[in-house]
Amino acid sequence: MLKISNLNANVENKSILKDFSLNINPGEVHAIMGPNGSGKSTLSNILSGKKGYQVSGEILFENKNLFDLETEERAHKGIFLAFQYPLEIPGVNTNIFLKTSLNAIRKARGEKELDAIEFLKLVKEKAKELKFDEEKLNRQLNVGFSGGEKKKNEILQMSMLAPKLSILDETDSGLDIDALKIVADGVNTLRNDDNSFLIITHYQRLLDYIKPDFVHVLMNGKIIRSGGPELAIELEKKGYESFN
């Protein structure tokens, strides 16, 4: 599904990702762990098409060159990024944003756009599953949301859009224990043989709820070790120092 080969990324002549390579097959869940500043968010941003990086190497998504696609085209093709710091968009109603987003993607996929009633039915159902306070959907997007509510809103968007590849950038940071379980349930519900996940986290605990197939350790813009779920446990015990 996703094939990253020798990706190099620089910002203002500072090298952030160095010869980064990773393969994710349909149905797989990969976790990336790594110290602050190691390049995790940079990787997620580049996968979603954020501008401002000088990049080389190759990224294929379902055999298409990602660099040829604009951010919204990647979203249409099924790439979703749950932001580490979801943005507040003043004056934009959350429901209207969600509907615009969902219909843009449905349209691109050649599916029928949802009318107001169909949309509300779907969003209510999803909000209920995620125990997301429905009243918040009528507020301005992320404005006045708590840190945890913003993260839950990202997962709500994910489950509405049902992407093929979901990238979760530290979605667990700032979530309470119950919310963590709910978010994990959200991921597990979407998980099937066709959908893949790239989960960025600092904490092994999330991986108790979402069992990854692979765990990678990212340091200084490079994967220095890959393994199974046991790698996360080892990391939690020993810290990054021992891997250096």
Add this chain to the structure above:
Amino acid sequence: MSEQLQSDFDKLVKTSKFSNEEIQFKKNYLDNFIKKGFPNRKQEDWKFLDISQIIKKNISDLSYFNDYSKSNKIDPSIFVDGLEHNKIIFINGRIEKIDFNFEDQNKIEIINETKKDISFDYENSLIDLNSALTDKVLKVLVKKDYSLKKPLIIYHSTSDKIKSTNINLRLDFELGENSCLKLIDCFGYSTARSFINIFYNFNLEKGSILKNYKIDKFRNNNLKYSFNNIEQDNNSVSETFILSAGSDYFKNEINCNLNGEYSSAFINGIFSLKENQQHEIRTTINHLVENTKSYQLIKSVLGKNSKSAYQGRIFVNSKAQKTDGYQLSKAILLDETSEFNAKPELEIYADDVKCSHGSASGSLDENSIFYLMSRGLNYQQSKELLINGFLMDVVEKITDVEIKNLITNIIGLKQ
């Protein structure tokens, strides 16, 4: 200029029924204007947008005579749909229709006057020009305790029959105790280039409410100036909303005197400008007694080569304790060539007051655009959504739900 003015003034006198006294009265104003000329950037109030230059550049054949003895045809397609309303229709500066069909006729009085003094001090020569060249002053009087059932829409339109390149018009409004008037100004969208000089005078008696919505939305080649003087007695409220988007040039000026305790003034404005448009809002709020309040919020979205300016002055005299004054302006610059100027001015002589001001401008936030695009919206949709959101809180300030919906639709904002 002065020769043309003199001869056009003589024509006006000839086609009117002015008395000798009225002619002399008007002639004084004409002389004042000729002495002062159009305002220019040497005057502090006009430093951002110099109207004398702008007129010179855009109107080469400035002329002033309109024959008010001949009527113009009303084009009903200009009427606002979906909102029942009373009407005053100006065409080429001439009143073609006054229609208060929705109201109790005993509660409203329309008075025509020619000789009307100006009740406040001013230096502005455009008021002189206006007073010299208007053929009459229409006064709308709303009687005590009466709230108009429907809004009044004033249509400002021009037709291609227009002879001159300058139009002056004046309206006075007298709101009796505890009365209420909702007033919408709809500005036309003619391609003829002319300079339109509008002068409104509002007198709000105790407990009365004025809501004035000025809608300049559709692209047109006019240069417009609108001066509004608002006098407010105890517990009166004025709410002014300005959508400044259609004309090549538009300056809205509001001079508000809070003369009575617990009176309050709200001014909210949107500049939405494109290629080569230059607009300004200038406000002066005079807090003259205790416990008065003013609130101002002005937002700009500025395209290529456009320019907006906001000059907001809050004056608090030594008696005006417990004044609450607030003003904020924000601008989104869509291009390197867009320009926003803000000049807040606080002059405070009382010690127990709460006054604040702020101003910010910047380009559209790229991170927000990325966030929206990552959800499948294209660049244009993302940009529009952000701009809508940016402007929405100004529209939200409109206290009349029906008019808020109308304006939301006119602007094309989605709720």
